Amino acid sequence: xxxxxSGLVATTLAVTLGLVATTRAQAPAAxxxxxxxxxxxxxxxxxxxxxxxxxxxGDPDLQGTWxxxxxxxxxxxxxxxxREFYTEEEKKALETRAGRRMDGPPEEIRPGxxxxxxxxxxxxxxxxxxxxxxxxxxxxxxxPALTGEGKARQARAPNRNNAVNASWLDRGNQERCITYGLPxxxxxxxxxNNIQIVQAPGYAVIVHEMxxxxxxxxxxxxxxxxxxxxxxxxxxxxxxxxxxxxxxxxNFNGKNNYRGSTTGLxxxxxxxxxxxxxxxxxxxxxxxxTWEKPWTVLLPMRPTEGELIEYACHEANLSMFxxxxxxxxxxxxAAASGKAPGAADPADDKQER
Amino acid sequence: MNRSRVLLxxxxxxxxxxxxxxxxxxxxxxxANKPITLKGTVVKMDWVNPHSWIHLDVKNPxxxxxxxxxxxxxxxxxxxxxxxxxxLLPGTEITIEGYQAKxxxxxxxxADLILPDGKRLFMGSSGTGAPKDPEAGK
Numbered sequence: 001x002x003x004x005x006s007g008l009v010a011t012t013l014a015v016t017l018g019l020v021a022t023t024r025a026q027a028p029a030a031x032x033x034x035x036x037x038x039x040x041x042x043x044x045x046x047x048x049x050x051x052x053x054x055x056x057x058g059d060p061d062l063q064g065t066w067x068x069x070x071x072x073x074x075x076x077x078x079x080x081x082x083r084e085f086y087t088e089e090e091k092k093a094l095e096t097r098a099g100r101r102m103d104g105p106p107e108e109i110r111p112g113x114x115x116x117x118x119x120x121x122x123x124x125x126x127x128x129x130x131x132x133x134x135x136x137x138x139x140x141x142x143x144p145a146l147t148g149e150g151k152a153r154q155a156r157a158p159n160r161n162n163a164v165n166a167s168w169l170d171r172g173n174q175e176r177c178i179t180y181g182l183p184x185x186x187x188x189x190x191x192x193n194n195i196q197i198v199q200a201p202g203y204a205v206i207v208h209e210m211x212x213x214x215x216x217x218x219x220x221x222x223x224x225x226x227x228x229x230x231x232x233x234x235x236x237x238x239x240x241x242x243x244x245x246x247x248x249x250x251n252f253n254g255k256n257n258y259r260g261s262t263t264g265l266x267x268x269x270x271x272x273x274x275x276x277x278x279x280x281x282x283x284x285x286x287x288x289x290t291w292e293k294p295w296t297v298l299l300p301m302r303p304t305e306g307e308l309i310e311y312a313c314h315e316a317n318l319s320m321f322x323x324x325x326x327x328x329x330x331x332x333x334a335a336a337s338g339k340a341p342g343a344a345d346p347a348d349d350k351q352e353r
Numbered sequence: 354m355n356r357s358r359v360l361l362x363x364x365x366x367x368x369x370x371x372x373x374x375x376x377x378x379x380x381x382x383x384x385a386n387k388p389i390t391l392k393g394t395v396v397k398m399d400w401v402n403p404h405s406w407i408h409l410d411v412k413n414p415x416x417x418x419x420x421x422x423x424x425x426x427x428x429x430x431x432x433x434x435x436x437x438x439x440x441l442l443p444g445t446e447i448t449i450e451g452y453q454a455k456x457x458x459x460x461x462x463x464a465d466l467i468l469p470d471g472k473r474l475f476m477g478s479s480g481t482g483a484p485k486d487p488e489a490g491k
Contacts, residue, residue, distance in 0.1 A: 119426030119463075121433055165381060175377055177403070191430045209429070309429040316401035319424070322460060323381040329456035 050275030052243040055199055060243040062197045062204070062271055065308055066279050066301035069123025069193040071098045074297070076133030076141030084141070085130035098124040120190040128300055134187070136282075137296040146260065150290040154260050165327035168320055173256050175320065177313035179232045180210040181256035182249060183267055183285055187297065195301070196308045197271070197279075204238055204245060209308045217247050225251050230263060232256055245271040261287045277302060377403070379452075383424075383462040387453040391421055391461065395445045400428045400438060407441065407463065409449065423449050423463040436474065445469060 133141030185208040230253035254263040286294035393411035451461040466474040
């Protein structure tokens with residue numbers, strides 16, 4: 001991991017130097033400005049609150065297909081401290097870079113990264129115009145420290161970097177098309193950054209485009225499942241708090257840990273529709289044995305044209321076959337040359353965050 | 354915050370953005386040290402998940418033909434970015450710049466796709482290239 005990160009630092013610094021030249025050429029006199037509060041996040045105080053549309057049976061209507069692409073990172077760069085918003089200059093530089101990666105000739109592919117950026121669809125805009133991180137709590141915009149137990153667990157975890165791809169079992173759940181997992185399926189990634197919400201009396205269904213998982217969320221106040229009943233994406237129960245749909249998800253089986261999370265993972269999603277054009281998700285993640293305190297993400301979404309597109313992940317998962325073939329061929333080549341097969345490339349761990 | 358600190362922060366942000374999880378590891382399958390340019394005729398394109406594949410007949414210097422498979426983006430992304438089933442029909446002459454499979458198989462990860470008129474895929478599009486980009490004008 002250390003090797004990969006320092007490689008990325010070096011490469012990114014180089015890329016950024018290029019960016020500096022571009023930015024200077026395009027905006028020679030731009031002076032850094034003070035942080036600017038987003039205009040889309042907070043309506044003027046005297047403006048009437050946006051009216052939440054209603055379903056025919058009277059519930060707040062959150063239905064639709066919602067797009068949450070953004071280039072704002074989940075965690076804020078440490079350099080920003082508690083600064084929530086980029087300056088105009090920073091925003092422009094980052095969005096220019098993102099647009100260039102989407103539209104321009106592919107940048108050099110670095111080991112560990114998959115695919116040219118332009119095959120992907122990560123978005124090109126900063127969240128809420130200026131946000132420096134999706135995490136809004138704690139105030140430093142970063143996932144809290146691991147607990148002692150969390151650290152010990154991480155130290156005991158098998159290091160996938162040393163895997164030799166002996167079988168598909170050495171690859172991640174997402175690569176095996178089992179699940180994208182939660183909260184991953186609710187957070188921006190390289191593509192499929194959409195959810196659909198469908199409602200019926202007493203139910204809400206949240207469909208994640210990434211690996212097309214659908215969560216059927218009962219809203220009738222029934223008790224949650226027994227703790228011994230566990231699932232890959234847990235079990236969700238919902239309720240209305242005013243016009244906000246609150247979904248609590250527990251009963252995870254722990255086989256798809258998110259940054260070391262366990263069966264104690266507890267997600268609280270709060271979906272609030274702010275007018276026609278904005279659905280806001282506040283997602284609080286907690287797992288007391290993993291992180292020292294809970295953390296919260298603010299993810300604004302926009303309505304998007306059309307339906308979700310089916311992502312039949314295992315339709316033709318040739319990559320899995322191919323990478324196992326590559327691993328076996330490497331073993332044969334090593335045997336033929338009398339050397340032990342080497343460990344996998346340290347960069348070969350990108351299927352897990 | 355002075356300018357150099359701003360730029361350092363941007364560099365770090367860029368790393369975070371680059372670290373988004375992708376579906377398959379490039380490094381497990383392809384070799385970043387084996388860049389390859391293939392000029393050939395499209396045989397077919399598989400619009401399949403999790404990755405599309407372009408089948409390309411490439412004429413060798415000795416006149417023989419080798420069939421290559423080029424890995425591309427997921428169909429969801431291609432459609433949203435305006436690349437449809439009619440964008441790359443069988444018989445089209447294209448050039449692919451990419452990276453070959455680690456084991457030397459006739460497979461590559463497509464980094465760039467150059468169409469017969471010299472246009473590079475997606476280049477010059479505004480927004481995502483999709484007809485109605487919800488981010489457009491944001």
